[in-house]
Amino acid sequence: MEFTRRETLAVGAAAVVATALPLPALASTDDAIAAFTGGADVADGGVDLDAPEIAENGNTVPIEVGAEGAVSIMVLAAGNPTPGVATFNFGPMAGATRAKTRIRLAGTQDVVAVAKMADGSFAKTSKTVKVTIGGCGG
Amino acid sequence: MAKGVRPRVKVPKSASAGDVITIKCLISHKMESGQRKDKDGNKIPRSIINNFTCTFNGETVIDVKMEPAISTNPYFEFDAKVPESGEFKFVWNDDDGSVYEETKAIEAA
Numbered sequence: 001m002e003f004t005r006r007e008t009l010a011v012g013a014a015a016v017v018a019t020a021l022p023l024p025a026l027a028s029t030d031d032a033i034a035a036f037t038g039g040a041d042v043a044d045g046g047v048d049l050d051a052p053e054i055a056e057n058g059n060t061v062p063i064e065v066g067a068e069g070a071v072s073i074m075v076l077a078a079g080n081p082t083p084g085v086a087t088f089n090f091g092p093m094a095g096a097t098r099a100k101t102r103i104r105l106a107g108t109q110d111v112v113a114v115a116k117m118a119d120g121s122f123a124k125t126s127k128t129v130k131v132t133i134g135g136c137g138g
Numbered sequence: 139m140a141k142g143v144r145p146r147v148k149v150p151k152s153a154s155a156g157d158v159i160t161i162k163c164l165i166s167h168k169m170e171s172g173q174r175k176d177k178d179g180n181k182i183p184r185s186i187i188n189n190f191t192c193t194f195n196g197e198t199v200i201d202v203k204m205e206p207a208i209s210t211n212p213y214f215e216f217d218a219k220v221p222e223s224g225e226f227k228f229v230w231n232d233d234d235g236s237v238y239e240e241t242k243a244i245e246a247a
Binding site for chain 2: 059060061077080081082084085086087088089090091092093094095096098099100101102103104105
């Protein structure tokens, strides 16, 4: 099978479009939340999520999560190839239920924090972070 | 064991009993995500630290489950109670089964 010059250009352009399409896998984020909560209702708000509005480099984005009375907090990046980032479990010697870390983001996307409270309820906060250089290789 | 892994932990040397202190820890590790490809197009296998725990005299302060989206040289900052003098123990678990440990004593007045 031979391509004419025009067909070759068309195929090339299609390939570029295919790779440029965003990769968000929202369904798997919902799955991850459901696995964490066991299907319980998740209230909006009540979790402090501090992340920069614009991250120049997606390889290391500083974030801070915290929630009053939480026993564990899960952080998800909705637009990464795999949404899981980290789950913080706070023990009896934790001075405050907050933690800071640095994460990778593949591109501009929502970062989601889901907290499990001591009374068994769940709360969720999300924040959009703009990323100029992605951090997941590829 | 991954090469060049070195934990660094910052804990105050002393505190008043009952104080809450901030602990910062960093471990040098490449945290290969399993998503990158080498120049021949083969996937570079995942190699990360998947768990981090901090305990004070055997009681948990924080236990973190880590996924590949944690940056190279994982950094954590968190707060801990210091009811008495004792020892903080930090443990990192690597995908390859290696365990990296660090301990820091603290004097509570």
